[in-house]
Amino acid sequence: MNREQKGAMIQELAAKFASTPYFYITDASGMSVAKTNKLRRLCFERGIEYRVVKNTLIEKALETLDTDYTPFKDSVLKGFSGVMFHPESGKAAAKLIKDFLKENKDSLILKGASVDSSLFIGHDQLDALENLKSKAELIGDVIMLLQSPAKTVIGALQSGGNNLAGILKTLSEKEAA
Numbered sequence: 752m753n754r755e756q757k758g759a760m761i762q763e764l765a766a767k768f769a770s771t772p773y774f775y776i777t778d779a780s781g782m783s784v785a786k787t788n789k790l791r792r793l794c795f796e797r798g799i800e801y802r803v804v805k806n807t808l809i810e811k812a813l814e815t816l817d818t819d820y821t822p823f824k825d826s827v828l829k830g831f832s833g834v835m836f837h838p839e840s841g842k843a844a845a846k847l848i849k850d851f852l853k854e855n856k857d858s859l860i861l862k863g864a865s866v867d868s869s870l871f872i873g874h875d876q877l878d879a880l881e882n883l884k885s886k887a888e889l890i891g892d893v894i895m896l897l898q899s900p901a902k903t904v905i906g907a908l909q910s911g912g913n914n915l916a917g918i919l920k921t922l923s924e925k926e927a928a
Contacts, residue, residue: 757808764804764812771836772867775844775880776809776823778860780831786855797847800836809834818868826872827863841866845880 752760768774779787794801806828813820835844844864851859864871864880871880884892 760804760808761811761815764808765815767836768812768816768865771838773837773839773841773844773865775835775848775864776827776862777833777835777848778831778862779833779858782855782858786858789855790851790859793847793851794835797843798837798839799844799847801833802836803831803833806830806832818865820865820870822870822872823863829862832862840885842881842883842885845877845883848877849881 779790782790791801809832810824810828813823835847837843845861848859848861861874861877861880863873864876866880866883
């Protein structure tokens with residue numbers, strides 16, 4: 752790769768990192784060709800883009816962004832690196848890695864991830880990443896929490912209105928009798 756090609760690759764990666772808020776950096780160095788092809792197929796099926804990129808190119812692309820990715824330099828950007836991009840979900844790649852590891856033990860290692868500019872470093876963060884809620888799920892939870900007291904008040908008013916009407920009817924029937 753000459754200097755111009757590297758510059759073009761850095762610009763392309765920087766644009767991809769800037770436009771994709773969810774990316775994972777993995778190490779698949781110990782995998783056979785068959786397992787690598789299986790991983791790529793699984794990524795394609797789930798809408799995840801998987802690319803193998805040199806660490807120096809990743810580092811230079813990340814330097815162009817507003818977020819501080821310096822913690823990645825020490826531990827994440829060492830050895831073999833594959834980058835998984837997903838445009839909509841911060842946990843899609845985590846689920847894919849977990850599913851892949853069920854059949855292929857210790858073949859894929861999560862080195863680091865960026866979810867909405869929050870950094871997760873190390874394979875031990877995989878469970879936390881898998882349990883992340885998407886923006887839509889969080890908004891749904893907030894709306895449900897806000898609706899709950901209103902529904903309770905409306906229900907109490909409606910049942911109270913029926914009770915009050917029943918009491919008034921009973922009282923009026925007693926007076927008539």
